Amino acid sequence: MLKKLLPPLIPFVVVTLALEWMVRAGIVAGYLVPAPSAVFRALLDNRDELAAAMAKTSTGALVGFALSTLSGIVIAVLLSSSRAIQRSFYPYAVFFQTVPIIAIAPLLVIWFGYGMKTVIASAFIVSIFPVIANTLQGLLSTDPALRDLFRLYGASAAVTLVKLRFPAALPQILTGLRVASGLAVIGAIVGEFIGGAGLGSVVDVARTQQRVDKVFAAVLLASVLGLALFGLINLISAVTLRRWHASEQETI
Amino acid sequence: MSDSIAIAERGVALRLEGVRRVFDNQLVVIDDFNLSIDAGEFLAVLGPSGCGKSTLLRMIARLSPPDAGRIVTDPDAFQVQYQTAFVFQDAHLLPWRSVLDNAALPLELMGAGREERYARTRAVLDQVGLADAEARYPSQLSGGMRMRVSLARALVTEPRLLLMDEPFAALDEITRFHLEVRLRELWKIRGMTVIFVTHSISEAAFLANRAIVLARRKGHIKLDRKLDLPVERANTLRSDPRIGEEMNRLMSAMEEE
Numbered sequence: 001m002l003k004k005l006l007p008p009l010i011p012f013v014v015v016t017l018a019l020e021w022m023v024r025a026g027i028v029a030g031y032l033v034p035a036p037s038a039v040f041r042a043l044l045d046n047r048d049e050l051a052a053a054m055a056k057t058s059t060g061a062l063v064g065f066a067l068s069t070l071s072g073i074v075i076a077v078l079l080s081s082s083r084a085i086q087r088s089f090y091p092y093a094v095f096f097q098t099v100p101i102i103a104i105a106p107l108l109v110i111w112f113g114y115g116m117k118t119v120i121a122s123a124f125i126v127s128i129f130p131v132i133a134n135t136l137q138g139l140l141s142t143d144p145a146l147r148d149l150f151r152l153y154g155a156s157a158a159v160t161l162v163k164l165r166f167p168a169a170l171p172q173i174l175t176g177l178r179v180a181s182g183l184a185v186i187g188a189i190v191g192e193f194i195g196g197a198g199l200g201s202v203v204d205v206a207r208t209q210q211r212v213d214k215v216f217a218a219v220l221l222a223s224v225l226g227l228a229l230f231g232l233i234n235l236i237s238a239v240t241l242r243r244w245h246a247s248e249q250e251t252i
Numbered sequence: 253m254s255d256s257i258a259i260a261e262r263g264v265a266l267r268l269e270g271v272r273r274v275f276d277n278q279l280v281v282i283d284d285f286n287l288s289i290d291a292g293e294f295l296a297v298l299g300p301s302g303c304g305k306s307t308l309l310r311m312i313a314r315l316s317p318p319d320a321g322r323i324v325t326d327p328d329a330f331q332v333q334y335q336t337a338f339v340f341q342d343a344h345l346l347p348w349r350s351v352l353d354n355a356a357l358p359l360e361l362m363g364a365g366r367e368e369r370y371a372r373t374r375a376v377l378d379q380v381g382l383a384d385a386e387a388r389y390p391s392q393l394s395g396g397m398r399m400r401v402s403l404a405r406a407l408v409t410e411p412r413l414l415l416m417d418e419p420f421a422a423l424d425e426i427t428r429f430h431l432e433v434r435l436r437e438l439w440k441i442r443g444m445t446v447i448f449v450t451h452s453i454s455e456a457a458f459l460a461n462r463a464i465v466l467a468r469r470k471g472h473i474k475l476d477r478k479l480d481l482p483v484e485r486a487n488t489l490r491s492d493p494r495i496g497e498e499m500n501r502l503m504s505a506m507e508e509e
Contacts, residue, residue, distance in 0.1 A: 143344060145340045145342075145344045146344055146346070148310075148313075148315050148338065149338065149344070149357075149358075150361065151315060152313060152315065152336065152337075152338055153357075153358045153361040153362055153409075154361065154362070155361045159361065163360075163361075164346070167346070167348050168346075170348075243347075243348065243389045243391065244347030244348045244389055244390065244391050
């Protein structure tokens with residue numbers, strides 16, 4: 001555990017100390033980039049407000065992420081069931097991915113109003129595509145010999161999906177979820193910029209008040225949230241793939 | 253004689269009549285292919301890469317239909333789904349399942365209950381020398397052990413027809429020798445019909461009772477020979493002059509164009 005944590009911790013400590021020194025020495029202006037100590041003070045001074053905001057953003061990101069996981073997998077299963085369905089609908093999934101969330105966020109407010117629904121919708125929209133793409137990829141790359149084997153013993157399409165195609169796709173699905181988890185946090189923050197509340201709103205308000213330290217404090221918390229979600233997926237991945245997949249072999 | 257009676261009851265006889273297979277509407281892989289295989293026969297199919305050996309096996313397994321001709325099996329009521337087993341070139345195990353659950357897969361797919369499934373699977377794992385490894389996962393096994401699991405998975409349904417597509421090609425020689433001896437023993441005990449595709453002449457000669465050599469084009473049979481070798485095949489037979497003679501015959505058939 002320490003072996004894994006130490007390498008990324010070293011640059012963090014070095015950069016933090018260097019930044020602190022540069023701000024104190026006047027090389028970097030404190031109103032542009034706050035000293036790490038100032039960010040830490042902002043975290044402490046506004047802890048109640050930030051904790052409440054963090055809880056809201058977490059809820060929005062998590063619910064959005066859960067929705068995109070569930071519907072992304074269901075959509076991928078449907079797309080993989082027939083080449084015709086795939087050809088007809090997959091281009092729209094790609095198109096959906098290219099729509100800039102920041103441009104349609106105001107629309108979401110019109111549709112869902114100010115508040116949580118908009119935040120969830122925003123997190124959902126930006127995080128669903130990697131789930132669909134990776135799950136579909138995984139479902140379509142089942143070992144043909146194993147498909148033959150299942151056919152030989154008369155397995156139905158449903159049995160083949162549950163016992164072969166889905167478990168075989170799990171590594172790719174988890175890769176999709178890793179990408180989606182980070183995007184869900186970004187989506188939630190974007191939704192909050194427009195729809196109010198949460199860390200996104202804290203950033204927006206602090207920015208207009210020139211409170212760069214508070215902006216940084218909120219951004220820091222948003223990153224922690226993203227990391228926590230990413231860590232959660234890694235944990236699930238380690239537990240489910242521990243026995244069999246090369247990417248998790250070293251961890252045992 | 254009692255041996256051959258048991259064989260006739262267990263194995264399946266096959267007849268391929270005018271079988272034709274075309275890929276992408278142009279490449280004729282196999283054309284007008286005729287072959288009779290006796291019940292309980294151990295047939296080796298030799299031939300250069302791309303001569304249609306694997307295609308032939310897939311058609312017999314009914315994984316891909318012939319474009320013309322027919323494949324008849326005897327007894328008539330032969331249900332390919334439950335009585336045919338297929339062993340591929342690589343083990344192709346499910347990495348998320350233990351050895352026991354991998355080998356039990358066919359029984360599970362056929363709807364056998366858990367207790368029956370495990371009892372039958374354990375008996376077969378014992379026969380292939382994996383009794384102590386049932387809780388292990390494929391990532392923890394050597395190539396030879398994985399192939400043993402694959403073999404156990406094929407045998408667990410007590411198939412009457414065993415189709416093997418270069419199953420030992422990727423293994424080191426010592427492991428291959430052991431598995432060949434084991435396979436031959438299991439064939440003798442079970443009396444199933446085996447069709448064994450390989451491009452190793454020595455493997456074909458050591459294992460089979462009958463060998464056919466296919467030409468590079470259209471699956472034309474260049475040589476069809478009952479091997480003049482004893483029923484008992486131990487590793488000592490490998491240096492016997494009789495097997496050398498059979499190998500020479502097979503080799504010259506493979507070389508002529």
